[in-house]
Amino acid sequence: MSERTRVCVVGLGPVGRRCAVMALERSELEIVAAADIDPAMQGRDLGDVLGTGKIGVEVSATLDEALKGSRKGVAVLCTTSSLERAADQIRACVQAGWHVVSTCEELAYPWNTAPQLSATIDAWASKASCSVLGTGVNPGFVMDALPAFLTGACQRVDTVLVERFQDASVRRLPFQQKIGAGLSLEVFEQQVIEGKIRHVGFQESIHMIAAALDVRIDKLQERVLPVIATRSLKSEFIEILPGMVAGVNQIAQGFSSGKAAVTLNLQAYFGHPQPQERVLIKGVPDVEMLIPGGLHGDVVTCAMTLNAVRKMGSARPGLRTMLDFGLPSGRFS
């Protein structure tokens, strides 16, 4: 058996914790360090924080403390959706000699949305001979890398439509809150304005698909619309009366020379009648792909992340994306 890949989990919110639990299940990975800013976690055994039983790894208060002293490996960064906030953490990791795989949505394809910061991160990583990758289910897979991959079957691509339909009633509470479930229309619209209700990553996904197709997006539109409940709906956590918000419909379109080249349509609300992933490529030939039932957000985000972790050692140094990282793949049990 080849040596296990050493992992440092940075950020122990819901996604970081799930990544940690799933990493513990994998024989090819070894968690050697962890960090979180929450004082209540610091100094505790990571296994106690996770509820899995002690594993002999203490949660550090700072990234520097977590990374120093250990032999190098891969930092799994689950701290923020914001590239700007993640940047300093990424720098700390690569300058300490650690690769970075992150669920930071804006890192999934930052070359167009943040070209200068992307070049800076690329330079930091290249200089340290480390690789940095943003991934997850969305962005990172189902609404960008997967449709891009499917276009490989086409002689010519005219338009790409990606639909993600989710029944939000079976998800965790923070997710239900993030889509505005149970709010009045007024509060929903206020929260949209405040940026509280918004899937982060559509711009990155559109630019990733466009880059794969050698096309330049010259206009990008994004709308966040409420889905109003027409009947009573409820989950373990929230009850929604008719007329209240059942969830969100977010649509983004990337235009090239006036044509809507890429359209992303995310519907996440209580009681969605047809949860699924769907890709429709119009071109030669047309290609339609379905994943009935859809992919579970958190589980697949963590699986994608850990599947990338084990391949970081053979990735090219610098800022990578799912387009140039190599074919993702899982691991046989």
Next chain:
Amino acid sequence: MSERTRVCVVGLGPVGRRCAVMALERSELEIVAAADIDPAMQGRDLGDVLGTGKIGVEVSATLDEALKGSRKGVAVLCTTSSLERAADQIRACVQAGWHVVSTCEELAYPWNTAPQLSATIDAWASKASCSVLGTGVNPGFVMDALPAFLTGACQRVDTVLVERFQDASVRRLPFQQKIGAGLSLEVFEQQVIEGKIRHVGFQESIHMIAAALDVRIDKLQERVLPVIATRSLKSEFIEILPGMVAGVNQIAQGFSSGKAAVTLNLQAYFGHPQPQERVLIKGVPDVEMLIPGGLHGDVVTCAMTLNAVRKMGSARPGLRTMLDFGLPSGRFS
């Protein structure tokens, strides 16, 4: 606009001719040479052979003649399913400084089925700083690279099932003959024994998926079964009476430690009620993917090939496969 990629089409059978026609439609590719062993084609303008009108490229009698004198580019090799027969042609191409993309089925993932020859081809190509890739719809995409890619969503993979169901009545005559349509059961079984009725590439596909999943296949079983017509069926070319062979059902399984890790099921017969591509990954989570209607074999094989051609310049030298070539993708119109 960046420089067009120079293409030499080698082998002008149905697939080579279709690749050539589709390459002529693409602004980023430029056919500069062609070769075929058929004396009736030699010296003629390729456009006349294709029926597209003259393009100023003469069909050469030999590969050496086609490759010499031209500036280097990518050879599109559509001559044979057999790696052994393709090997000399691959050597000639890379030693002349040309990359190779080939529809040779046994080249799609030859590392397990022909390890020595794979190492030899890898060495030829590496020495010449050229890249060699086998691709196509199947093997190369829908029954191997695509399911491997989808396992990236899984924390754990237990088994992979890939189904490809095709209505053969709408395909070209050579395809209908290759699946035994219209034969008696006796003749069908004789042709199976003679190796005339068999999709080539299942072993390669299974090993490709297994390699992606870090699992070693220790036993591989393959069966070629007839599908008997229960009613009269016909195509443009063939009429099938009840009791005759309507087509083929080919099943291959790769076992690891006694467990059927990968199962490939290809059904191609007249009147298939549900043409589609399907992937079912059992694991955590289960992932089911459908492509209703399925992918057209010839069109997608040529599209995959040409999409790879335009990326050969940035591929690593040596023998590549769809697992380490980079994410396939098409091109915006």
